[in-house]
Amino acid sequence: MAKKITQKVKTPMPLVDPDVRRHSFGEVATGYSVELARQEASRCIECKNMPCVAGCPVEIDIPTFVRQVASGDFDGAFQTLSAKNLLPAVCGRVCPQEDQCEKLCTLGVRFEPVAIGRLERFVADYASACHLPVTCLSPTSHVTGTGRKVAIVGSGPAGLTAAADLAKLGHSVTIFEALHKPGGVLMYGIPEFRLPKTIVESEIDKLTGLGVDIKTNHVIGRMFTIDELFNELGFDALFIGTGAGLPHFPSIPGVNLIGVYSANEYLTRSNLMKAYRFPEHDTPIVRGKNVAVIGGGNTAMDSVRTALRLGAEHAYLIYRRSRDEMPARAEEVEHAEEEGVEIVLLAAPTELLGNEKSRVRAMRCVRMALGEPDASGRRSPVPIAGSEFELEVDTVVFAVGQGANPLIRSTTPDLPVTKWGYIVADPATGATQKPGVFAGGDIVTGGATVISAMGAGRRAARAIDAYLHRLPARGHVAADVFIST
Amino acid sequence: MPRILAKETLAPDVVRFWIDAPAIARKRRPGQFVIIRTDETGERIPLTIADADPAHGAISLIVQAVGKSTHKLNRLEPGDTILDVAGPLGQPTRIEPGMRVCCIGGGIGTAVVYPIAKGVRAAGGSVAGIIGARTRDLIILEREMSAVADPCLVTTDDGSYGRKGLVTEALRMLLGEGYGFDEVVAVGPLPMMQAVCSVTRPLGLKTIVSLNPIMVDGTGMCGGCRVTIGGEQKFVCVDGPEFDGHQVDFAEVAARLRAYREDEAAAMDRYRAEIASA
Ligand SMILES: Cc1cc2nc3c(=O)[nH]c(=O)nc-3n(C[C@H](O)[C@H](O)[C@H](O)COP(=O)(O)OP(=O)(O)OC[C@H]3O[C@@H](n4cnc5c(N)ncnc54)[C@H](O)[C@@H]3O)c2cc1C
Ligand SMILES: Cc1cc2nc3c(=O)[nH]c(=O)nc-3n(C[C@H](O)[C@H](O)[C@H](O)COP(=O)(O)OP(=O)(O)OC[C@H]3O[C@@H](n4cnc5c(N)ncnc54)[C@H](O)[C@@H]3O)c2cc1C
Ligand code: SF4
Ligand code: SF4
Ligand code: FES
16 A cells, blocks of 8 residues: 655755865765654555665665664664665665665655655664674575685775675685775775765675685786686685776876876775875875866766865866766765865866976867767767867866776686676676676776676676586695685 | 794895795796785885795895885884785786897896896706995895806996996997897886986887886785886786886876875884884
8 A cells, every 4th residue: 555655855964064074084975863864764655566776776675674764663674775785884885875776665656756766775784883793794504614715806896795695605705805994985985975994894894704715916917817717716706896997088188297197096095095184194196286187987077075074175067068967966966066176167178288297287178079879879079170279177086087007817718708898797797707606887888887898797696606516526626725814 | 913033134224035835836927016015004015036946935125114014014124024925916027038128127126137047047048137326325136146146247427336336338238349149138217218218219129018007906906006017007006016227207107106205205204203213
């Protein structure tokens, strides 16, 4: 029976005042209180066909957890979430819900959908504040060890999810991560003010609790090749979740001037290396007064908001199409503008100009008009002749997309990749054409979302489990002695 | 966490460490480097793997204290651990069996050129070595280089040891004496590498240099280490660190190395004050 709808819009999320937060790396959205959460949860009309579930790539039982929140059973809600999602505190914050679960919510047809993401975040934060145990991950629910060893390459959301699922199935799982901290983009890319790093760390700690061994500082392709993981280290199967981490720079003059960054470098310095806390932390970053970020996606938004927090007087976002085409989440664009980001639409840089010290001092841009729709259906920007203008800048950050890192493909010649270098894998199973090797997340799809990477990790884990069960029994297991740094 | 097994001072502010890192010791090849971080607030800094002892699972790093991170590192003692050591990184040196190479090291660059020289010898090649420094105290690895290079010439700018003059003069002399090289490998300060290239370019003598831009991840993810080689963009951490010296845009490398001058100086001053008050 459908309930009567009393509140047509989402319960608003409490936010820190823009004038305060533009100078702070503290979290922007502070989260629902118990009252707000129960109020929002009670908006769910518990519709019979629950279309929301189909919108969630990891198939969270949304109606059940929302009902549990409404009734104040937060522990129950947390167990419902955790049964399907290893990283609810992360997804509740960064999932593009408006394109996923919430997009399909029945309520959304006439009103605003249930704020599923905000509720998910509330439950996860509540659980962590009260130290609720994750029963579905507790050791008692473990299956007995299968004696099979699986290596996971990369500790982003894809790798973490695959690792958790495989460990729960009783396999012995080792994650190899190139950087000194696990988490992938969650750790080095998405800033503190949107996703506090302590939250990422505590979500990842659950994995260690499951017996997953995380080896940081292990660059696969260099320290061990894929073949060595099989032949020398005795792994039975392998999942590659190395992400799409190769930054692109446009071919315009001046991109190598000082003060010009890829978004990856800018964000890595700030997030992973904590350059915003220089000099207590040793890694420096150029703190520009006039910063231009080029791009229109989440990465660009994160970079330009970081620039403000590093002290920029003007933080420009330069995007070559119009607002409608911006791939960033609407909510993030709104937050950025509230904080004072100046958005320059329909413009693109043509040249960066330097001073006598090779530091960038200005950016020459050209205005764009939208032309005919291209193959992707988006209207492509066309430069308007004679419309050039100059912007005074001392820092430029390019967030114009990224590609596939060559480290693994160049050391694994029999692993087929697309012409852009992404690994070719079956979308349903993650299986590549190399026996025992599975892949998923951004290294297969190109830059996508946290939750789609997690979905890929989950599907691959299922397929890897099936593969391991088909594998003939093995005589000897190589020792772990070489993985000792 | 990798433990420091031994430490030895080679020159003022230059220290050789032996570090327990069995997997890296087994895997690394000449020309490769590691990225290390000494502590939780530390920076990621690249250091060449100067030597390895696979049997004992150890690698050696030779570190010149130039700023805060390298000073912090050089204060560590045997028994201490280094928080993070990632590697081996970068492309190994291309070594052909039996090749004839002139290996030139300037200052701390000798630590980078030595493993290459040793690798060339191990592959049945022949090495002529030239090591140079401003003054006698700064010459490092003379014994090690002499063991793999014949001849092994030493130059100092002030003439306090070996020949007075620059490494390029020693190179000219060897070439004048009729030494034939398939390749020159030069590693040292940028002006030195540039000077070597200007000697070899007119002769069409292939010259490899090792570049040392500022790095962060060392895996090709940030692009901070980008350089221009023959007009093309390359990432030193994955495509290098060695490149054809005749193709390198040295001025750009030099400029980019100065990106954080003021910040580095401030960090160093602060660190000195901390040490002094401790
Ligand atoms: C700045 C930014 C903001 C974003 N914001 C959002 C958002 O709000 N919402 C959203 O849903 N998505 C967002 N995304 C996209 C999302 O983060 C990615 O789609 C997702 O992280 C991909 O997960 P992954 O597991 O495939 O790879 P990644 O998260 O990229 O992780 C890959 C890991 O593999 C490691 N690795 C790479 N090569 C090797 C190797 N050779 N050996 C060992 N380890 C290796 C890397 O160091 C890294 O830790 C954002 C992305 C960026 C860059
Ligand atoms: C592939 C590679 C191999 C290297 N091998 C060695 C080695 O074997 N032994 C060794 O002593 N050093 C080596 N270096 C240089 C070493 O990484 C730097 O000296 C170190 O990062 C400086 O850090 P710092 O905090 O002590 O100095 P900072 O205070 O950061 O800098 C001090 C001075 O060094 C310069 N500098 C800053 N960062 C770097 C950098 N990454 N590389 C070079 N110069 C820099 C600055 O311009 C400044 O003038 C190597 C560099 C690379 C890229
Ligand atoms: S994980 Fe993402 S898509 Fe799934 S329910 Fe949560 S917010 Fe929605
Ligand atoms: S679609 Fe919306 S209203 Fe229906 S069950 Fe899901 S969250 Fe509730
Ligand atoms: S150091 Fe980041 S790409 Fe080379």
